[in-house]
Amino acid sequence: MSFRSSNLKPLWQQQNTDLAKLVVNSRESIGVRGRGLSVVSKVDETSQAKQLQQLHQLLIQPITDLLPKEANARVVFIPQTSLFLVPFAALQDSSGKYLIEQHTILTAPSIQVLDLTRQQKQRVETRNLASRQNPNVLVVGNPNMPNVSLKRGESPQKLSTLPGAERGALAIATLLNTKALIGNSANESAVVQQMSKAKMIHLATHGLLDDFQRSGVPGAIALAPSGKDDGLLTATEILNLKLNAELVVLSACDTGQGILTGDGVIGLSRSLITAGVPSVIVTLWAIPDNSSALLMSEFYRNLQQNPDKAQALRRAMLTTMKQYPDQPSAWAAYTLIGEAE
Template sequence: MELALALARQSDDRRQFALIMAQLGQVYLAAGQLEAASEMLHEALGLARGLGNAGLSAVLLNDLGILLASQQQYADALKIYEESLSLAQTVSNRPLAIRAQINMAKAALQLGRHQEAKNWLDLVLGQLQELDESHDKAYGLINVGLGYQDLRGHLGKLDEVLLLESAKLFREATNVAQHLGDPRAASYAWGYLGRLYEAERRYQEALPLTNRAVFSAQLANAPESLYRWQWQTGRLLTALGQLDDAISAYSLAVETLQPIRQEVALGSEGLHASFRETIRPLYFELADLLLQRAALTEGQQYSEPYLLRAREVVELLKAAELRDYFRDECVDALQGHIEKLDLLSKTTAVLYPILFADRTELLVSLPNGMARVTVPVTADRLTQEVRAFRRLLEKRTTREYLPHAQQLYNWLIRPLEPSLAAFPIDTLVVVPDGSLRTIPLSALHDGKRFLISKYAVATTPGLNLTDPRPLRRTRLKVLSAGLTEGVQGYPPLPNVTTELQALETLYGSHPLLNQAFRSSSLEKEMQEQPFTIVHIATHGKFESRVEDTFLLTFDDKLTMNQLTRAVGFFRFRDEPLELLTLSACETAVGDDRAALGLAGVAIKAGARSALATLWFINDEASSRLVAEFYQQLQKDPSASKAVALQRAQVTLIQDPAYRHPGYWAPFLLLNNWL
């Protein structure tokens, strides 16, 4: 498509050029690349208007409205849809006019203008009844039915009328779809009718309707529809108390979703649907069912398969979350490593805290198998405690963080103490969930000491994403880079000098400092030499959108994609990059999506491990900790990276000036801890 665009730019056919730009804009929109989509669609619209092509202008305006709605700019979207409608009516494009009015109803609903939304839907319904049997009519009826469903609870006495009208429209849509031989449309019509009955708790009636939706989706070879109805089947069977059958249905839904999750997360109409709404609940509900089933099974040997399957589902979710954040397939799991990791060490435990709405589950992999503890604290209550703890950790002059550190310890670690004490565990690897990504678990406190004083602590987005090989100690080659000067409005980092000097002393590295530290020079160095460790001491920000995440260089901002490209040179060598250190980065307080980006930085960049900070410390403590970490790695070949970090952090704790976790806790060892 982009090649066609390049050729069209060189031709004099402006109409063809506008059409190609419009199509490329739609592709970007469907892929969730909203900035690129906006640029293409606006340029194409300018051309279409210049050519006086009202039909193409109407299509482009509708797409721009969808783009604005995906950014929650509903009032602006509504105005754009109105313009699209006007032009569609001018050129007598009735299907487009209907789509524009349905989109106007959706926008009005989001703005709380419920009667206006109903008026638009009523208008569309009248127009649909005049259409011959067609795909546009089938999907139009489904969309109006969904619109009426969404209006329930907002228009008082009309609730029952809206319910009956929705059911009638879905049934009418099934007739149209069957008449056309369109099983895909039929799957949506039957499925949404089943969902309507599900919402009314009429589960026995909803099940056969949902089965018809599953059959139609299979007939259409439409996985983006099929997974929804397999999931719905699982929910209905759960409600009917048929737990084993429900688990089977959920498992089929996950299996169907795996190859298409990226497309599904973007939404079927190019409208970016939140991953948390469309995909995460499926995995969570299946894990919940498996844990419930394990609880009903007496004896570890019988419950263990359910716990292992629950862990596997959580692993699939973790990989899907990272793919969603980075918007690419860079995080394909390293297949088959999970069993190897379990067998790697008798001194390592892996903790999966799972935050459910009504409780918190602690799954832990131990040398003899899986253990599970249920903690009666809701996700909301735990998140509230996490946010208070995170906020107070940076206040280095008070100990207000301590009650929260102890409360979180009591919820997340103390229930596991008997299981952990049964083995010589020295390393705790955490696969955090939700808000727990935003805090360092090393700073939890048992009333006498910090968790880091008992265990080396590492974080990984998932065991399936972890390359289990230990650090290669021979022929270590280090590339260091950083800024001590203030650039681009960011303050100077004077302690970076000490940090980089320590690396120079230990490994003989010659740093790219200040003016020498540019994106191009970093890329050139990595291309030319096989480094084991890359250490970057500069301002870095991890944001909830990967596009806004960067590392500061002297003259520019290094994006995640640029960093990946630079580190990517190592993938073609015998040894990949062992460790990427980012010693002055930060994530927004309370933003667990930004913290997800930090947790996945090693995977995205193609490094086995990363050492990075949750918040920024412009202090001598940072350079001291980093220097101690590298010294521990060098002087004790038996020490893992996690143990080296533990020793460095404990060294700071033992210094009264730096005992506060605000100084040492932000450093996280990410991914491979060996």
């Protein structure tokens, strides 16, 4: 066990800022602004490099000598509060190399949750081995969206459709030899029923950050409403599910966010892990449709060749990076929480 520290005094003494503001500035520098918003069209590449290199200097440089030399060796980050919003994959060293080019990256909300995901992995493996079944793969894309009041007191409005998410879900379903649930077929009742049976779950829809049930656990996944439900699968409802999936991918905007605490993020990802899932892939912002479709397709192709989810995600990021050079907003949003295998 080693300990290293960074001096944060220059941030407020010389730059009149703090670490939390630096994280926000770094996200804005790559074109990511606000909650649930897409990237902006104009990005200041000079500012982008400066912000990402400064975060690298503070967070990575002090431990560089402790990090593995082999790129496929895993590095698990357990961030604190606002550091959960850091796009670790996009941090740049002084030579301009991104961290994902040098290391295979995972995150965890806390040491306790990392221990829980290890237990969940063993439970899922034991159950699947004992049943000798080949559970289903569930792919959901662009449900018939529910009506939602995004601000208290406002009338409910139908969430916008996601044609790009639908195209991506259809392509992934073909790759995984299953049928995607699209439109009305992706209603909450049907999705919840299939989630309990699925080995792998891919949800390409809106992710909402609000605490709709005032339960203290924010977040909801937008699905098609039916006569039995409102179309919002909330984080609280997920907590009450018993899932056997090895992996859940939340390919929606801001699904990695929630209430920032000293013990990590309380939200959708934590709810899924508590419900039994050892590996969850979430996003730190709304990734553009075209790059998202490319990255996710590459991820599942890689996963078919190698069960290491962290390595599969890293290779997918590197492939997408080649198509979108100098645009980390196009590939750095996805992060793997929990177990790699």
